[in-house]
Amino acid sequence: MSARELRGGPAADALLADARTRLSDLSATPHLHVIRLGEDPASVSYVRLKDKKAREIGLHSTVHALGEETSEEALLELIGTLNHDEHAHGILVQLPLPRHVSTEPVIAAIDPFKDVDGFHPSNVGSLWSGLPGLPPCTPAGVMAMLAHYGISAAGRRAVIVGRSNIVGKPLAALLLRADATVTIAHSRTPDLAQVTRQADLLFAAVGRAGLITPEMVQEGAVVVDVGINRVRGPERDRLVGDVHPDVATVASAMTPVPGGVGPLTVAQLLANTVRAAELQHYQRHAALRQATP
């Protein structure tokens, strides 16, 4: 058997088309602010991609490229300014941050209504409680991918390998909401292969090239590869996922890397920016109604 390839491009285009139609109902063009500290090549390239795609669908986009030495205090001050700027609808602080800046207080400082990454504790709580909020981009992008290709999670066994706050844990919340039976496995899980072989839907989000091999996968399973690993090629570095290419002989469907989940992460970020602008629009109207006797 050779797995059907679940390409991210068409699914991302569908997400973006929907976001675009919602733009016309807004009184102002949503404005995304991306903050980057330092010149880490991967961060520079991801931020450039987000900025380019945002402009392509007609959003305003500003990149704040700050020095590696920027203090946590200065970063918090910029976030405070953007929180109060009614023309700034989305705020994203590119991770990882330099070592002298702690991630948690920075994320907590972002107005939850502008937190287009969905990382603020208030959005994390909303996600697990099923309340409205902004979902994290990669897990929401994965769910959009499944929906686009007509793959339902309801009543199926989902196994996620990886327990990060940005992928594994929030993906579990979304799959649970979609009525899957969810298992999260990780580096301390004994006999990982025995666990992953139970999966109808298998998600790899660890960051170890080729970790998932064919004998770890049930015949006919759907395999979603969220890993992005840079490995040395003969000429230049190339991107590979957490799933070994031979898994395609066992799986019924599988996402490629690159060209799989990656494009959906960016599309979901822009969908979240439009959503954030909508939330702020309603929020302002509600405040006006309250202020009117």
Ligand SMILES: Nc1nc(=O)c2c([nH]1)NC[C@@H]1CN(c3ccc(C(=O)N[C@@H](CCC(=O)O)C(=O)O)cc3)C=[N+]21
């Ligand atoms: N605050 C924050 N939010 C993020 O969402 C965030 C972050 N920090 N830090 C880094 C990770 C990584 N990330 C990706 C975005 C796009 C692709 C993507 O489009 N990848 C393409 C390939 C791009 C290439 O060739 O480099 C693909 O997989 O086909 C991948 C990874 C967002 N991140």
